[in-house]
Amino acid sequence: MFEPILTRNCSLPRSETIDVYMANGGYQALPKVLRECTPEQVIETVIASGLRGRGGAGFPAGRKWSFMPKDPQLEKYVCVNTDEGEPGTFKDRALVEKDPHQIIEGVIIASYAVGARRAFVYIRGEFFLGVKRWIKAIDDAYAKGFLGKNILGSNFSLDLSVHRGAGAYICGEETALIESLEGKRGEPRKKPPYPANVGLWGKPTLVHNVETLANVPHIINRGASWYASIGTPKSAGPKIFCVSGHVRNRGVFELPLGVSLREIIEEHAGGMAFDKKLKAVIPGGASTPMLTPEQVETPMAFETLEAAGSMLGTGAIIVMNEDTCMVDVARRLMRFFAHESCGRCVPCRIGTQRMLDILERLERGKAKAGDVACLEDLANGIRGRTFCPMGDAAVNPILSGLKLFREEYEYHVKHKRCATTAPPQTPSVA
Amino acid sequence: MSPVQSRDGLSDPVQIFDPAKRSMLLTALYIAQEQYGHLTPDAVERVADRLGLPVTQVYSMASFYSLYRTKPMGRYILQVCEGLSCHLVGGAESLVSYLRQKLGIEVGQTTKDGLFTLETVQCLASCGTSPAVRVNDALYENMTAEKVDELLETLRGYHV
Numbered sequence: 001m002f003e004p005i006l007t008r009n010c011s012l013p014r015s016e017t018i019d020v021y022m023a024n025g026g027y028q029a030l031p032k033v034l035r036e037c038t039p040e041q042v043i044e045t046v047i048a049s050g051l052r053g054r055g056g057a058g059f060p061a062g063r064k065w066s067f068m069p070k071d072p073q074l075e076k077y078v079c080v081n082t083d084e085g086e087p088g089t090f091k092d093r094a095l096v097e098k099d100p101h102q103i104i105e106g107v108i109i110a111s112y113a114v115g116a117r118r119a120f121v122y123i124r125g126e127f128f129l130g131v132k133r134w135i136k137a138i139d140d141a142y143a144k145g146f147l148g149k150n151i152l153g154s155n156f157s158l159d160l161s162v163h164r165g166a167g168a169y170i171c172g173e174e175t176a177l178i179e180s181l182e183g184k185r186g187e188p189r190k191k192p193p194y195p196a197n198v199g200l201w202g203k204p205t206l207v208h209n210v211e212t213l214a215n216v217p218h219i220i221n222r223g224a225s226w227y228a229s230i231g232t233p234k235s236a237g238p239k240i241f242c243v244s245g246h247v248r249n250r251g252v253f254e255l256p257l258g259v260s261l262r263e264i265i266e267e268h269a270g271g272m273a274f275d276k277k278l279k280a281v282i283p284g285g286a287s288t289p290m291l292t293p294e295q296v297e298t299p300m301a302f303e304t305l306e307a308a309g310s311m312l313g314t315g316a317i318i319v320m321n322e323d324t325c326m327v328d329v330a331r332r333l334m335r336f337f338a339h340e341s342c343g344r345c346v347p348c349r350i351g352t353q354r355m356l357d358i359l360e361r362l363e364r365g366k367a368k369a370g371d372v373a374c375l376e377d378l379a380n381g382i383r384g385r386t387f388c389p390m391g392d393a394a395v396n397p398i399l400s401g402l403k404l405f406r407e408e409y410e411y412h413v414k415h416k417r418c419a420t421t422a423p424p425q426t427p428s429v430a
Numbered sequence: 431m432s433p434v435q436s437r438d439g440l441s442d443p444v445q446i447f448d449p450a451k452r453s454m455l456l457t458a459l460y461i462a463q464e465q466y467g468h469l470t471p472d473a474v475e476r477v478a479d480r481l482g483l484p485v486t487q488v489y490s491m492a493s494f495y496s497l498y499r500t501k502p503m504g505r506y507i508l509q510v511c512e513g514l515s516c517h518l519v520g521g522a523e524s525l526v527s528y529l530r531q532k533l534g535i536e537v538g539q540t541t542k543d544g545l546f547t548l549e550t551v552q553c554l555a556s557c558g559t560s561p562a563v564r565v566n567d568a569l570y571e572n573m574t575a576e577k578v579d580e581l582l583e584t585l586r587g588y589h590v
Contacts, residue, residue, distance in 0.1 A: 085555070087515065087553040087557070088513075088515050088553070090556060090557050090558055093555045126564065127555070128569070163453070163456070163457075167495050167498075168494065181453060182452060182453055183451075183452035183453040183456060184491070185494040186495075242558065244558055244560075245518040245519070246519070250515075250557065250558040252558065318515055318557075320518060332512075336514075339552065342494075
């Protein structure tokens with residue numbers, strides 16, 4: 001039985017408070033770092049732990065830290081990405097609402113390691129409880145001397161404040177997040193230069209997902225080799241998986257990376273609801289290619305999912321049963337992407353809308369011969385030709401859907417209706 | 431306290447330091463929206479004036495982010511999540527049709543008394559606890575017909 005690490009406090013009463021966090025071993029990594037480690041040693045420890053970013057891309061965290069310029073005179077920033085908005089993902093919200101101090105401790109340690117004296121939390125505008133939890137937690141951390149001037153008597157100082165977004169999925173992309181922090185439209189920047197060199201207000205900036213930072217205090221407390229022993233050689237540590245869709249117990253499950261998709265669905269999420277057969281799984285959030293029932297033994301890790309033709313993404317697992325219409329799934333996801341395209345580059349702005357038009361026609365029984373081929377052309381035309389990864393994200397559900405379930409698309413064209421006519425299952429509201 | 435954050439958590443546009451001045455735009459728009467009900471031309475102009483920015487730039491922000499409203503809205507904006515995860519388990523559609531029936535409006539419309547606007551959104555990160563509805567800044571999860579009735583009644587109770 002895996003002992004939860006990141007979510008270990010989440011079921012405790014008042015887990016969001018600084019008292020509960022401290023009573024359960026919180027803020028012990030910070031004094032250790034400030035008294036015993038140089039910034040370089042902290043970076044080395046994080047590199048040795050094998051921690052990889054949990055926001056989707058999986059870039060090695062310690063290496064990202066090491067890219068930050070070493071010049072102590074240079075103003076540098078750390079940004080905490082709480083702009084969780086990928087359909088199917090609800091892990092960051094849980095961490096922020098239930099254990100914000102764990103993240104704050106991670107932010108302080110990361111800021112110390114890269115030499116930042118100013119850090120910002122960027123939180124999705126919709127997460128109002130999250131905003132309140134962040135603000136209260138930051139206030140309490142200031143009151144205890146974990147933030148502010150000369151933290152715990154050291155000569156390291158850090159200010160942390162909250163910046164509330166206003167409803168734009170694209171601001172989860174790190175350069176769009178920086179633009180939004182600067183008070184601009186959340187349109188991604190060209191990379192390179194990467195934020196580690198030119199970020200917020202043109203200064204070196206480290207942007208990390210909430211879950212990534214939550215791992216840091218544990219790595220300091222228990223050591224890099226302990227951390228590296230969890231998971232697989234290329235994907236170390238615990239991961240918070242969010243399971244939704246046609247399973248008995250939807251929810252958040254913290255498990256070591258490398259656990260099989262089958263184990264997550266059957267043992268932790270209680271198996272398929274109503275004993276229906278599994279049809280497809282989205283393994284890492286709306287933008288990751290689908291997997292088939294034959295692939296359920298795939299270990300949930302960065303390298304294994306890549307080999308299976310998909311991605312770990314955010315670890316948001318959406319489970320779909322035999323009654324699911326895959327054209328409808330694609331249409332729903334495309335509605336999201338078409339709405340969230342920032343509009344900066346043509347392939348994404350126009351392409352997502354045209355793909356949505358075709359998917360709506362297919363669903364309404366109005367599709368013409370050639371529509372499926374056109375959809376595929378559009379998807380292939382967008383892939384790799386957009387400014388930021390959102391274009392690829394938007395076409396993944398289409399291309400993987402067409403690869404695995406093309407006959408369903410053709411059926412919609414030929415018969416003007418869906419092959420799977422079963423209505424959605426309960427729980428019904430009205 | 432950190433320098434740009436006041437006690438209530440809302441950054442004060444007056445106390446800011448210069449490079450961050452433009453950064454206050456999102457917060458300033460939230461404050462203006464709260465005061466004016468929605469971002470009227472007056473509200474946008476006031477924000478532009480206060481931050482020393484061209485009106486066009488402020489308006490371009492208001493139109494980019496979906497939580498800013500440039501049209502009049504109901505006092506309570508009911509946003510039902512109909513993202514993929516919510517759709518799969520069925521509750522989202524029936525919640526929307528229940529609300530349409532109950533309020534006598536279509537999605538995107540506002541009730542005659544100006545109290546409720548009904549909207550659908552794509553993901554509220556409540557995929558494990560759907561159906562979910564966000565009412566202004568509060569999130570309600572695992573909704574049922576009874577809970578919706580209760581909620582509407584409570585909200586109406588504030589305005590009799």
